Amino acid sequence: MNRIVLAIILAFLSAFTLPFNYYASLAFALLSYLLVFKIVYTVLAEKYYGVPLAEMEYAKQKIIEKTESYRVSVWLKVANTTRTVEDFLTAKDFVKATQDVMEELMRYSPTIVIKKTKSSLDYYIKISEEGKDIQQVFRNLLTKLRALNRAMFREGIELKVLEPSITSKIIGLEKIKRNRKVVGFLGVISLMLIIAPPLLILLALLTALVLAHRGGYDVKGNWWFCSTIDVGDISDRDFRAVAEKVLNSLMSLNNATIIISGSPEALKHVTKLERKVTLSYTLGTMFDWLMTTRKAVFESDRLERRKRRNEKIYSVLIFTDSEKIKVDLEGAGYAFTRLLSKTQLLDKIYGVKKTKLSKLFFKHRETVAFTLDLAPFSPLLGRRFLPSVGIPLGEDEYGQVVRLSPKELPNFHGIIVGGSGAGKSLFLRHLMLNLFLNNVLITIIDLHSEYEDFIRALGGVVYKTPKVVPDLSYVFRDKKALRLFVKTVSAAYGLYSRAEKTALIEVMKNSRSFSEAKRKLPKLLSELEPLFEVLEKGKLGIEQLLEKKVPFELSLLEIDEEIATVITMLTLYRIVRYYQRKGRVRSTVRHIVVIDEGHEILSVLEEADTVSLKKETTLTKLVKATRKWGLFFLIASQNIESFSKTLTQEVGYIIA
Template sequence: MGYRGNMDLVLAIGILLLLVSMCLFQYSILFSIVVLMISFILIKPHRLLEELLLGTRIVLPTTRGRTFFLVERRRGARREYWYGAYLELTDVHYGVPDLDIRTFIGRARTVLEGVMFDPNANYAFIVKRRGEKTRVFLQAIVKDLEKRNLKPRMQNLLTSILKHLKSHGVEARLAKVEEIDEILKFEEVGITRRAFIIILLIGILSLIGLRTNLILHGSTTVIAPDMLLIYALVSILPSAFSRTPHYKIISPLKILLSNEAVYTIPTPYDVYNASKWVHQVFNTSGDFTLILKLRPAPQAVLDAIESKAYKLYEWGQAFDKLKTITRSKRYYTIAERRFKSKERLYIGKAVLISPERAILDQLTEIMQQLNMRFGSTLIKSYVEDIMYGYSSNPKSRDESLFYTYDLIPLSPLTIIPPKEVIGGIVLGEDEYGREVYIDFTKLPNFHGIILGSTGSGKSTLARSLILDLQEQGINSLIIDPLGEYCKLMELIGGIVLDMSTNIIDPLELHGLKPESRAESIAWACSLIFGLMPVQRDILKETIIKMYERREYFTLKEVLEELEKDYGTEVRDLVARIKTAFSLFSSPNTSISEILSELKPITLVYKSPDGTILSEEVSKFVTWMVLDQIYSYMMKEGIVHRPKIAVFIDEGHRLLRLPGEQSIIVRLYRETRKFGFSIITITQVPTDIPTILYELAGFIVVLTGPERYVRSLMSVLRIPEDVAEWLAFNSIGCGAVIRYGDPRPRCVKLRIREEALKTSR
């Protein structure tokens, strides 16, 4: 950033000096010439004109067998350099028959994600087919503002790539340029542009000769524009005699093959500007492709759409509207495809050829409407098993070419793997031996989800996290229906509360109005016990009246108040809530007393005699506890680091409630700023509101049977290679998905010894 800023400042100073020299001309010709020369040195107009008139320099290797190419991009005083190299990844140099491209590239990509963490480096796969043979190339790119830095950076990158590929059974070799020139398809700038430069130069020389003749005959004197003519001559002269070859790339830029997460651009103007950037860099022209995608709709998306009374067919209607903008094939073509109708995945592709401003205006309006209807689902999409191809010979299908992973090579739309998190809690090691961390202080969202089948080690991992958090000064509160954490509490000096005898006071206000607390309790009862609207209103009004009559009361006393009414609705209401409300008798425990403890606390729903609360009562107790936590932390105010982590074990039993209306959804959305982390532990991913997967800062998926892992793929969009890791590895392995990082990390978990000792 500093280098770019300095060069922009130099360019600005040069332009300012050019203007100053014109102003000084009438006072001192000598000073004006000196200032003009300084301006020329700073601006370097000869380089600027060379780029504008001849195009971008693409330095191709001239020695047979070289594999690198260099792209030099100039913008006035500023330069950028792109350095590219090619590797062939197929085991046989001349192609492999019947190659499973998806699996092969998946293996190679998994390895590369362990290498490519340079924000100014990127890569794209290129798949070339000819007849029955398939060849796979890797295009590696590094970018720098200093040319001398490119070669050592590329050498280090290639050394690392080749080493990691070989260690994981993927053979690779450097590919020769003459083997891939069909992919790049460079074409030298023809004589037309050079002829234009010569004509322009002749015109400037003619004007200079005419002015010189007039001055020598005394018809006029030297004026400031004469200096500008000399300035223009010196600027354009190098372009006329430049022997450096300039090229343009004629290979297709609108090719996509993806089985990975793809981030799209929200407005067509952004895509259009990005496309113009590509054409400027490569000295190309033509159309650009706008990919509009709606992800394979998980339940969260369907819930969001249906809650707003919109239907998915509006997606198709939007394309119909797009088709009516203009019927001229000269401007655009529209293609709409529908894949996997069971999952309701829609994808559309718009190819615009030299679009006019009016078309972009109407397209932007449609995009805004779609964004309002579908929210961020248009921005982040997942595409699987979809291939867009390009045939180098339209009359023959024997040879085809595909780009993978990126929309286009050397593009601002390419996906760069995020930097690795270092610091915080060590979860384990990935398949490359690198430590994988979760830093609760740096996560944009503190909340998490732990998924795993029966016996996969979910509770053991949670116990290990509790110990790690305690060392970092973050306390823990565990909602533990089956008492699996009691031994851990004994080991670390924590507190165990039996919720059948030490019930949390659900009526404590913590600054809320009585009406709000009554509404929350009534709504919880309505969802959990299936109350009718009239019954919910009766319960709410009864609680409000109790608040008006006395300062302290219990839910059992609310139940007794309801039993005085002999109406049919009330009798049914009492029958539904009696078991749960009877638990909440005096004395009740205040949530503030529990959270003020500086020790881990586990809330057990299992009494010493082995009696377990029923599922409905457990849900109600959990709701009351979470609601009290929410109210308490709102009263405490905003903090900037996590203070307490709330672990909810058996989440599939306790949180099986309607999505948007659940207390857990509210907690995941709103509690980060209050310093609370909610970590849900469950074995049935569909039994918790699916929107939690969008709100969680991290998700840990543990190993399980193949059928179980396949069920996770439909919820979390886990790639095939990660699914195989989860299905065929032993207990102690898992995958970590972090907020903002589209790459699930395969991990061998590092469990603390104390957590293993306290397992049941």
């Protein structure tokens, strides 16, 4: 913009000196024209002919640009983040994480696109490699991608490689047809201006000449360019506040784009900045230029911030098509101007065709930025990145639909937490109905018989204990099941002495049925008689129910909690064994077992495993084993502390 101001001043001087000295006037006019020629040429060319893009080949996951050398690019998308701006407990933690993430990301000279649409906020990253040996370029790019993926994974950010066609959806690209009428019109003007001063003829001829060789694409809408960044030595809280403000603005818009392209600068660039600041301060104090002195002091503070926080230095280009984002960032120290030329913007996204006339393109200067100047543009900005498909759970504070999508989760095991009256039962009904409509088999182990009407509405069956009891006699034939039975009974009834456990094992090993085992119970285990009385009634075949693929509920309302715990664990084991024999499935949820009020049934066993210093609880082992068979558990509880830390780490989601 300083160039345009200077050109205008020279144009006025040309007009002023024309009556006095023709050649001086011509010299001023020529200088004025040379200053703005690139700008005039670029603006007119983009408006009437567009920007010629590079010739590209689209491989399965790569874009190859053919110029004097090969430039190969890959587009990545942030698929998931474990933390976002709002998840950090302190501003200090946010700043530290942001600095680590951005310094890792900017090592690879990326082009970053933050795209907000009506339904989602997406974060794209373009990584490129250039060279004359195409095979070496591929190898170098692959090395870059692996290193970047590992670095981002350590920071809790999951990246996904995209199909190259995504580039057409990032910004509104439109093809500009060659307008021959404009060329003809400029040619006529050139002939008409033969009698005019030579400078006007030169202007018309040059403009017509260069425009005749153009043709390509343009981007719709108004765009702004960040000309300078003056973020001073602000606090951690202020850095976080700026990032949150940008996030809130993005989420309030139906359509907005932010594009950041940058590369690391050598540390010697800092030395140049320090010399420049010192010179500005000296001149400002010498001639009493208040604004120059204040700006020099401000820049000095900024350099001191970089040194104190050990920030890296980058040359960056920042673009946005949102006036709201522009205003928010200007309030934080980012100076924006109207984007005169979109050639650089298109070059960063698509690549611009390199020709002899390319040197005539006007280019905006890159801006110097330190690491934390880029805090509002880190992958931690996203709220993620909400799945567009899945079971709708409601809306977040920005009006976006939040969905539970099995495809977006590491597994579909889940824990639902909420106090009495918090709506767990209503939520579970909603979740189970959506799963049932997607051909997922539903089984409910219900301690309070709250889902009888629901399961019948699905065409399922309700089995009430102790009238109907699952057949658990397989424990006498399955050594693993027998060990689980002894372990569960011991935990439920508090049989912690060696004598009690040994006696129970001997009884079970020397029996063929629960009736026989009940008769052989010694006085030491007399408290187990009610349990064996219930189990000896077991005739309900779990595997037969699973073969029929009919939803069913096992109601445990009318039996003691200890008996309910034993029946639950042994029923789960039976279901697991059934699917184990069925074999693996790929990315399919085929059966959900819902355990309502799971803290009452399962916490006893979890606690026993913890007391015995087990690294993995029994339930955790079942959770880890079943995901490959398409069998998943959904446990509703009033208190998350009822479950071991290892279990909460293994489930795919926790909803509270």
